[in-house]
Amino acid sequence: MGEAQKTVARETLIGKRIPKMDAPEKASGRTRYLHDIDLPGQLHAKILRSTQVHALIKSIDTGAAKRLPGVHAVITAADVPWQRPIGVAKDHLPLKTGRVRSLRDEVAAVAADSVEIAAAALALIRVEYEPLPPLTDPVEALQPGAPLIHPEPHGGDGGPQLKPGAPVAYTGKPDNVAMTFEYAQGDVAQGERESDAVVEDVFRLHYVTHCCMGVSGVIAEFDASGNLLLHSNTQVPFLHKREFAEMLGIDPGRVRIIQPPIGGGFGSKLDIYPFEPIAIFLARATGRPVKLVYTREEEFEASPTRQPVLLKLRSGCTRDGALTFRAVETLHDNGAYTSWGATTPFVMMQTVSSLYRLPHCKYRTRAVYTNNPYAGSFRGYGNLQATFAVEAHMDRLADAIGMDPLEFRLKNAQQPGEVTPQGMHFGTCGFKECLSTAAARSAYQRKRLEHASRQGDASPLKRGVGIASMLHVGGGAKIYPSDGCGTILKIDDFAHVTLITGASEIGQGSETVLAQLVCEELGLPLSSVTVVNNDTDITPWDVGVHASRTTFIAGNSAIGAAKKAKDKILAAAAAKSGRASGDLQLSGGFVVTPEGEKLFELGKFLRSLHFSDKADLVMTTFYYEPPSHHQDREFKGDVSAAYAWASQVAEVEVDTRTGIVKLLSITAAHDVGRVLNRLGIEGQIEGGVVMGQGYALTENLIVEGGAVKNPSFRDYKLVTAPEIPEMDISFIETMDGEGPQGAKGVGEAPAICVAAAVANAIHNATGVRITSLPFTPERVYRALRGKLEAPVWNVPA
C-alpha cells in the first residue's frame, strides 16, 4: 500500500465531457455579439473601396456626401495626415493616399445616423482615377519591367517611433519582393547523390477564406479625455492595444479593448485591418461612438484569405526507405499589402524539415506584391499547404521504391527525444502511435491494396484510401518577445472563484477548459467559477489566441494561480487543525484529510480567515511563460514547449463520370498530450476535419484579374451537414511533462492533413495524382481525362 493509495481518490474533471459554459446563453439567442451592441449616440460607418485594381487617385470629391442630411463625417487620407501604416511590413495605410493597389483599397469613409444614410453618402463621393497596368500574376511580379506595387512612399508623417528605412509605406520598394525566407540543413546535393529514388512536383494551393459566421466589425469610442474604448473582435487584444495607441500617438494605457463574444476567429482576427483604424478616425472626427460592421459581400472581398502558394518540391530516399533530402521553393502571392500570410514559411519549413527525420533540406519562399487580395493567418498557418506537398511525396517515394506507404512513414517518423536539425525538441511524440492507430482503425493497408486492384474495373465509382500526417506547435510559439499569459484569481467568502485570464475566447472553449483546470486544483464544481476574459483594463497580458496555444499557455497559467490559492488555504487549514498541510487536500468544496474526513467547509473556512484578527482574502496571481526559444537568424530554434502530432486516413468515392469526390470517412488519431475536456476536443477535431474537407473539396475563392468573383455563400461552397464524413477519432495521450495536466494544443491540428489525405485517396482510387486544389468536380473530371493543366514552375530565379 503506497502513499497514493491511502489517499481517498477524489472525482476528477479531467477527461470528462464538460459542456461549454457559455452554451446555454448562445443556444437561447441571448448572447450579445458585437453586432448586437448599440451604444447611445452611436453612428454607423461605411467604407468606400476602390473600383480600380491598380490606379492613381487623381481627385476625391466628398462635397455632395458631406451635404447629405444625417451625415456626420466623410473622411479621406487628407483628413488624417497623421495616420500610420499597419500590417506585418507596415506597408499599408488605412486610408489610401495617391494610389490604390487592389479592389479592396479604402479610399474614403462615412459616419452617419444610419447604415442606409452612410451607404447613400458613399454613392455621392466622386473619385477620379488614372488606371495603371494591373499586376495579378505573382510570376510576372518577378519579371524585369513588371509594374511596381509600392514604387514610392505612400505619405504620412514618417512616424516618430518607426525607424527610417524600414516601413515600406515610408520608403517605397524598388522591386515587388515583399519577404523572403531561406532555410537550409545539411547538403541537399549530397542527399540527392545518396538517393535511389527522386521525385519532383509542382503544387498549387488556392485561395480560401475564413467565413466566420459573424462578419467583421468594430465599435470605436473616445471619452472626454481622449481615451479610446474599442469593442473589437480581435484575437490579440494586447498587441492591438499597443498598435492603436501608436497609431494615435497616445499612451497604450489609454486604449481599452473589450471583446464581446466573437462569431468565429480561425486566425482571421490576428492582424489589424483598415476598417478598425477607420472607425477610430471617424470616432475621433465626430466625438461619437462609431460602429462599423461588414456585409457578407465585404467579408468575402475585404477580409484576408488563406495564403495561396505555388510550391516546387523535390524529394529523395534510399531503396530501403530512408529519406535523404527535400528541396522546396515557394512563391507566395502576397497581394497588395503584407499581412500574416506572408510569414507562413515559419510553419511550412518546420513541416518540410521536421515532420519526418531528414538529413538534408533546403527551403526558400518569396512573397511577392501583386494587385490581388492579401492573405492573413488562417488555422494551420501554411501547414495545410506544406503538408499537402510533403505527404504527396511520401506516397510517391514509397511507390517509387515499392514500399508500403505506411511502413515508409513509420520508418521515417519522428520519435520522442528527437532534436531535429532545425532545433525542435520532441519531448513527447506520439507520431508512430498516430500512424498505426489511424491505419489499423481504418484498415488502411488492406483497403489500399483492394482499392488499387479495382482501378481498372468497369465500375465508374472508384474508392480509395489515403493517409497523411502532421506536425504542429502544441505548446505555444515564441514569435513575439513574450509568449506568456497572466492569471488573476480570487475566491470570495462563499468559495466562488473568479478566474481573470488574459486568454481570449473565440468559440474554442477556452473559458471552460480553464475553469475545469482551476476546479481540478481547488476541488470545486464547475459552477463555482466565473471566467473574466475580455477586457484589457481588467485582464492580465496574453499574447493572443493563435498557434493552438491557449489551453497550454493559459492553462498552465490558470493552474499556477489555483495552486497558489490552494497552498494558501491548506497552510491556513493546517495551522488551524494542527495537521501538516501536505496531508490536506481540497475536495468537493471541503478541506479534507487523506482519509476523506471533512475538516472544514470551504466557504465557511474562507469566511473565518476573512473575519479573523489576521483578516485576509484569497487572491493570487500567476504568470506563465513557456520554456521555449526564439528562432535564430537561420530559423533554427525550439519555438514551442511541446509539439502536436496527428495522422488521418481519408476514404473517398470518386465518380469518374462526373468528377464528384465524396469524402466517406476520416479516421483520425491525434497526439493531444492528454484529453482535458472530451466534448470540447472532439468538437475541435470534428470542426477542423470539416474545415479541411472544405479546403480539399468545395471551397474556392475565385480571384480573377484582382477581383473576387464569388463573394457569397451561394457561389463559395462551405461544406453542409449532409456532406460531412464519418469521423472516427482516437486520442493518443502522451502526457506531456510541460503541458497543463499533460495536455498539448490541438486547435489547428485537425484541419491540416485532410486535403493531403484526400489527394492520396484519390490517387489510390483512380491512379491519378492531382497536385493542385481544390478537388471540385470539374477539376477532377478534367484530371481523370488528362485535361487538367498541371501547375508549372516558371518562376524567375
Next chain:
Amino acid sequence: MSAKVEIDFTLNGVREQRAVAADMSALAMLRDVVGLTGTKYGCGEGECGACTIRVDGVTLNACLMFAVDCDGREVTTIEGLAATPPGEKLRASFVEHGAVQCGFCTPGLVMQASHLIEKNPGAGEEEIRRGIEGNLCRCTGYRKIIEAIAGAK
C-alpha cells in the same frame, strides 16, 4: 427613405403593432426595430440560415422576408422558442452534446431543429442532416449538432 407601413402581427405570442419601412426586411425589423438580437445576420441572402425564424409554423430566412409581410402572421424567434418546453429541451440538448462553439449559427439551427422535430418526430440521421442543410456552421463540423437534434426528439 421609403414610406412606413402599419403592420399588426403576433411576435412570440404577443400582439405587436409596428410601423415599418416598406423595403425593410423582417430581420432588420426584429433586430433594429423590436430589438430582439437572437436572430442573426450572416449573409443577407438566404444562404446561411443564421436568421432562421418561424412564420405561421414554417421556418424561413428572415433576411429574405419583408417586414410588412409579417402582417397578420404569427412570428416566432429564438427568444420566443427558448421560453417554451421544446425550446428548453433543444437548448439543453445543444449544450449537453457540445453543439455550440462560437454560437453565431446556433439560434438559427435551434429554430430549424424545432421545426424539424415538430414535423418529423421520427427523423433519422439522414433526415436531420437534410433538415439542416440550409444552415451553415463554421466551427463544429455539424456532427454534434446532428447528435443534439437527435437527442432532443
